[in-house]
Structure formats: structure tokens, C-alpha cells
Amino acid sequence: MNQRTARANAASFHTPDQIADSPLARYRDLVDDWDAFAETLCRPLPVAIWANASRIPVEELAGLLREQGLSPTPIPGLPNALGLPPTVSAGQHWWYCVGLAHAQEVVSQLPVGLMDLAPGQRVLDMCAAPGGKTAQIAFALGNRGTLLANDISFARLKALQGNLDRLGVVNVTTTLGDAANWPTAGGQFDRILVDAPCSSEGTLRRNPSLWRRLGTGNSERLGPRQRALLRKAVQRCRPGGRILYSTCTFAPEENELVVADILAEFPGKLRLLPVSIPHFVTAPGLVDWQGRTLAPELALCRRFWPHHNDTGGFFIALLEKDAGLPAEPEPEPAVMSTEEHGDWLSGLESKYGLTPDYWSRYRVNRQTRRGLHLMAADHRPPAVPPAEGRGLFFHRTNVRPPKPTTSGALLIGRDVVRFRLELSEIQRDAYLRRETFTPTPEQAAETPPGQIIVCYLGHVLGVAVWHPSGVIESLFPSRWSGCASGPESDRQLTTDN
Template sequence: MRPLPTWIWAHPLRIEGQQLRALIAEEGVSAEPVPWLNPWWSSIAARVAAPGAGLTADGSAFGSDAPVAVGKGSEFGASGAALPIALRLPPGFKAGQRWWYCAGLAHAQEAVSQLPVMLLDVRPGQRVLDLCAAPGGKTAQLAFALGNRGTLLANDFAAERIAALQGNLDRLGVLNCSTTRCDGGNYPVGAGAFDRILVDAPCSSEGTLRRNPSLLQRSSQGSGQGSGERVRAHAGIGPERSQRMAGRQRALLRKAVQICRPGGRIVYSTCTFAPEENELVVAEILDEQNGNLELLPCALPGLAAGAGVTHWQGRQLDPSLSRCLRVWPHANDTGGFFVAVLQKAAQAPGLDAHHPARLQLEPEDDGWLQVLGEHYGLSTAALAGRCFHRQTRRGLHLMAADHLPPAAPSLQGSGLFAYRTNTRPPKLTTGAALLLGATASRQTLELSTEQRDRYLRRELLQPSPGQVGDCRPGQVLVRYRGFTLGVAVLHRSGDLESLFPSRWSGCSAGA
């Protein structure tokens, strides 16, 4: 079995795709643009560069109920070629061990895994829910599709998955997202209605065979009927597992329909071939809704994809299921994937308005913010459209000023944990340093290549007097080639102590 390429995307707020390609080329690796992904990413880059774009005069989103037409219209390439933001690298390339990944300049995400958010057609001003969010690649896509503003909720069930999700959001500087932890099939209606909901459902993962060859070792047998069944039989994944998964998948999609606003949109996706987890799940929910839910046709120019299954094991399914999208691994040199785009009827029942959570500063917190701004010489633009709040006694969170999470379910986190105030002296977090460091005018220090690697390995450094410049002893922001890597302590002895997070130390550069 041919190994899967590595796929990444450049952070649209921090680096241009061509610049990232050049950094990777210096490591002797070729990074090739992905034509069927980059038109969408180009539109997102334009959106986050001008956060007000896409809003009407009253702040609401325009075009929110347009048909799915990814790759068409004025947003996608009408002004020229798409920017090379989504990139393909050789199989086995360890993006997470590169310094530019540690600096939050890129994120690794399989190519077909980027499709659901693209087909959800998210616009600024909408209220969005990612019902099965970890590990966070799609959540970050949603955040940037919203311009890193407004209200995005990211939910998952397990605490360790929430931790992984939050780590990725922090590294990428996502400010418009609150995380929740609950069973998605029982997500509380008190959270209110959402304009867009992503259900990237847990599944039997047959489409990840190229990334996870261990799936081939499973002992159960498929029936061998049809092209999908042949793959399943080869993988040793039987219909019994798919039938077990389908109950949970139906519950997730049923809940998404309930809390989607009338006229809103849902994307249901899996990384499996099994119709029991794909078309049959969608078909059952369509039947339950009795005309209040419609499958929308979806396509992506340049992507070789098949139609949804309309006949399975002697059963004739709703012909509209052909509007679903199936991606086979051999067609685009990717993993396998399934996507269905559903729209809730405008006349369908809706939910009552939700109650927002109360997020606020304590009186003494104003002093901390002043200290932070003065210490690093942060520009006023660094905090424009952003606000701080205190969620725990540990310190302050930074989030988009127009982010309005609900009071229920209880929040695991809102925005980015930015400033630890329960230590002496208080400390800017690494995530906040990556976010705000470009605007700092004081207490910054540029590292050499060797020092960069030692910093990421949390080793003690001895910078030269020229590097230290006007820095006074205390906390400093360290940079490499102008990009912030994180926080360090400059001791009076002249030693520089790395504060790069130990849980990120696998990012040691150059591996």
C-alpha cells in the first residue's frame, strides 16, 4: 500500500504560502500547492486580513443561504490565481517537528479532512458548532472562516481530546472559540440554535487505511459485495462494527438537526467507506424529518469524487443521496472520505434564544493588562477587537470581543489562555506570545539557527551582547527570522532560560 503524503496549510494570518514553501525548500523538501483546496483558502486569507469583509451594514452575514458551490463565484479566484496555502509534502515528512510548526505558522491536516468545512459554507457573523471537534484542524478552519471573530463552539466527549484540541487552537491563536465537553448526541438545547453545524462523526475509519495500516490486521470479515465492500473485506472491517457505530452517528446527526436554526446548514462527514455509517444514516434522518431537511448537491472543481450510494444490499435508497460526495483514496492520492450537506427548511421548528455566559474581568485585572502592554511595548492594534476575561484564578483569557458563548453547557475554555497571573512575575503564555509577538517593540531577542533548536529543546542559552541589545533582565520574547517562538527569561548573569512548553518539546527543530 502506497504511503499517504503529508498535507499542511499555512496560517493565513501569520505567513504567506509562498514564504512557507521557501522555508520548507531550505530544508531540502518540495511543498506543492493543492489546486482543489487553495481557492477556498485564498478566500479565507482575504477574509482574516480584512475581518469586516462579508458583513452587511448591520453586521449580519450576507449570502448565508446560497447553494453549495465551492470553487465558484466572486470569493474563489475571480481576482486571480489562488494563493498556495494548502501544500502537499512527501510521505513521512514530520511537520510537527519543524520550528515553523512550533511557531504556529502551519497546521498538518489531511487533504480530504479539509473538505467538510469548505462545504459547510461558513460566513462571518454566523453562529457555528463543531459537534465532534478534537483534535482541532477543522475547528481552526471554522475559526478562520469566521475571520477569527464571533461565536464558534467546539465540543468533544473525552477530557484528553479536549486538551489536544485546545493545544492546537492555542498554537494557532484562535480567539473566537469556546470548548465544551459533553455527549454530542445529548447536546443541550439551552445552547441555542446554530447557523452552521459540523458533524464529523466518529466512525470505523476505513478511509484512513493508508495512514493507519494496522486496520488491515482486524480479524472480522466483510461480505465482499461491491467496491466499498471489497475494500472493507481487505481491511478486515465487518458490517457489525459499522452497525454499532451507526447508532451513535444517528444520534449526533439527529441532535444537529434539532439545534440547527431553520434555514441553517449541517455537514455530516466520516472517514469511512461503509454505507451503513454514511448514506443509511443520512437516509434515516431525512425520513424522520418528513420534508424539513434537504440534501444539497456539492462539488469541488478539480477534485475527483464519486456520488453517494443509492442502492445497497438489495435496498433502493432515496435518489437524492447521490448528492453526497465520496472520495476514494486512489482518485486524488488522499485518504477516503464521505460528506453530506444538509439544509434545514425555513419553516421547520426552531429553538428559543439562548442565555449568554458571563465572562468578565475583576477590578484588579486592569493593572495586569497595563503591565503587559508596557513590558513588551505592544501596539494598541494588537488588542483591537479583542478583550480579556478571567475564567480561572490562574490568569486571563484573551478572546474576540464579539464572542458570545452560551451559559450551558458549561465551558471548558473560552478563547486563548494568555496571561498567567498566579506566578511572580506574571507570564505571557506561549500561545499568546505567538499571537501578539509580532507587534512587540521591546524585550525581543532574535536567535541564531543553533540557538533556535536549543531553545525549542528547553536548553540554557548564552546570547551575545549584540543579541540582547536593549533588553533588560526578565521575560523576553524570542524570535527566529522575525517569527516569534515563545517566551524566555533573561537572567542578570546573561543566561537565557527557555520557557518553551515541555508538552510541546517534541517540536524540536530540524528533525
């Protein structure tokens, strides 16, 4: 039984009567249809994915899924997304492994589309891991410019970087720390996302074990931290810029009350903006809660109750900073290696048939002794705070012969014209399981032995070595290979709330 099926089965143990007797009962008077709300929380959550449009159109991705018998359905209001049954474990499929798609809950896909993003903006994602929203922002910026992705947990930041690498994101610098203490020297931003850590009540359909941890104590504990994050976002936002605050909880103490308190701290400097989300049923933000009356504009916040759109629960507030306030100077840029990399790059050009001007779209930088990173040509991270990583690690030069990383191959492989080999379905699965396999005589006539880029249906899978002995050795990363182990595997790559 895979993880998704196990979670779905676990969710069925809850009943509407249990919901009515749980801490969630305090929302009974807020919900328009309590019975529908309770019944929905007792059903497993449908799976949602979005196509990596830099690699595949959503229509083509849907075709690949239909060929596997997965029955994808369009999601109204999310033109780049597809819905799948709750029993599908997206992270165990080849198209997920190689970054053609990312799994992310429907309501979690909505905030980025409300941020009015455009290339040229400087953006901060304050609580970024595991990275689905970060990647959405990166692509909305055209995979160019400067996006800072911060998280307080090193382990979660590693998961975020793995997702960005798999998807081919090159315009992100990651930082480690408490975003509530984001330094002034890091500069101001045109757009800031505060997807705040919360009690996660809205994820109950996907995380049934959360049932044991429900209670108002979580909201009381998290509220001060959420205020600190949103307060810092206001300070780091440029005049005229926007802040998107979101949580995946129902608790007013973590939602409207947080927003109301920050608005009161910055009188005349912030305003709530109306939010329009076509094809989704939403409820207005609360204007009173347990005897406290809030400003009428709090109704501009949006609530997502699970029974309205068959989703998880979610909360969104969109704020704009007064454009008339004074702006801060641009931050000091990070100093990066000025080492020349021409020999390494020309080696890749000659082997794989890349054009001499190929690298002009990127900024090449050595950040570690292991090899080279690629960043967007106009990526300009600040000197402070210190970076955990910049761009995408794409070429390993501390081995002989040097070779592209898997994420590097996924990025440049579409442009490779030599030492590129198309695999069969059986070979594809063997490659993703890190097995050795034998090429066919027809394949042997296509390309000589050596380091090769392997593909399936024209989509790049990664790097392999064709040995003179006549076998192909997979170099697919072991940390990624669980997603291709077949339906009986319990291993799965990280997906987003």
C-alpha cells in the same frame, strides 16, 4: 526512525491480494477500478499541511520549507495547503511548533470549505477533537464571533485545546460531553459540523494497524450513534442553516444509510444540497446497497476513493434545513467574571510597547486563578452546556513576575516592539528544546536582560528569560518541545485525519 516513517513502512506490508481477501472486498462492485483502489491502499499517504494565514502566507511558508529541502507542492483545489512526501513528520519542525501551519489530511481539509462560512455566524463542531477542522472554521469566521467545539473525550479535548492555542484561535468555547445529547438551552446554530466517529476504513494508509480491526461489526456498532448525532444536529440547526456530515470510512451503513434515515425522520424539513469540489475527482453517493433502494437525491452525497486523488477515503453530505420552520429564542449567555484587569494589561503595554487600545479587539476574562484568557470581543458562548474553556489562556498572573503564556506570546508577539530578540537557527533549536544558551554580543546590545519575546526570521517562538548572569532560559512548554527534537525523535504533536 520517526513515527511517519514507521507508519509508511508498516503500510508497505499490505498487498493488493490482502486487500482483496479483507472485509474491504465487499466494496469491489462499488469501485470503478478495483486494482487501482487496492494498490493505492498499499502505499503510504502523502503529508498535507495548511498555512495559518493569520501568521504567514502560504507562499512564504513554502519558501521556508524549500530552504529545509522539504520540496512542498501546491495542492490544486486547496489554495492554502501544501503537499509533502510521506516520510516528512510535520510535527517535528519549528514552523509547526509555533503555529505557522497545521498538518491535516487532504480530504479532511475539504468539509469546512463547503459550509459557506462567514463572520457573524454561530457555529457548532459536534465531534471536534483533535481540532484541525475547528481551527479552519475559526479562521473562516475571521477568528471572531462564537464557535462551540465539543468532544466526548476529555483527553481528546485537551489535544484540541492545545492545537487551538498553538494556532492562536480566540473565538472558540470548548465543551465536554456526548453531542447527541446537546442541550436545547445551548441554542441553535447557523452551521453545524458532524465529523462523526466512524470505523475509519479510509485512514488505512495512515494507520496501518487499523488492518487488524476491519470488519462490518464496527459499522453495525457505530451506526446508531451516528444517527443520534445527525438527528441532534438537525434539531440544533437554525431554519435555513446548514449541516455538514462527514466520515472517513467507506461503509454505506455509516454514510448514505445514516443520511437516508435522518432525511426520512424529518420529511419536508431537510434537503440534500449539491456539492462542488473543483480539482477533485469524486463519486456520487450510493442509491442502493445490499438490496435496499435509497432516494435518488442520495447521489448528491460525495465519496472520495483513495485512488482518485491519492488521498484517504472520505464521505461528505451537505444538508440544509427548511428556512420556513420556526426558530428558537437566542440562548442565555454565559456569565463571566467582571473583574477589572487594567493593571495586568497596562503592565504588558508598558513592558512590550503595545498601544493602549490594543485590547479593544479582545474580551479579557479570568477563568481560573492561574491568569487571564483572551476571547474575540464578540464571542458570546451560552450558559449551557458548561464550558471547559473559553478563548486562549494568554497571561499567567499567579507567578512573579507575571508572564505571557507561550500561546499568548505567539498571539501578541508580532505587535511587541520592546524586549523582543531575534535568534539564530542554532539558538532557535536550543530554545525549542528548552535548553539554556548564550546570546551574542550583538544581541546583548539590542535589549536588556529580563523577560523577552524570542523570534526567528521575524516569526514569534515564545517567551524566554534573559538572566543577569548572561544566559537565556527557554520557557517553551515541555508538552510542545517534542516537535523540535530533531529527525531522530519519535515524539510528535497531534495531527488530523
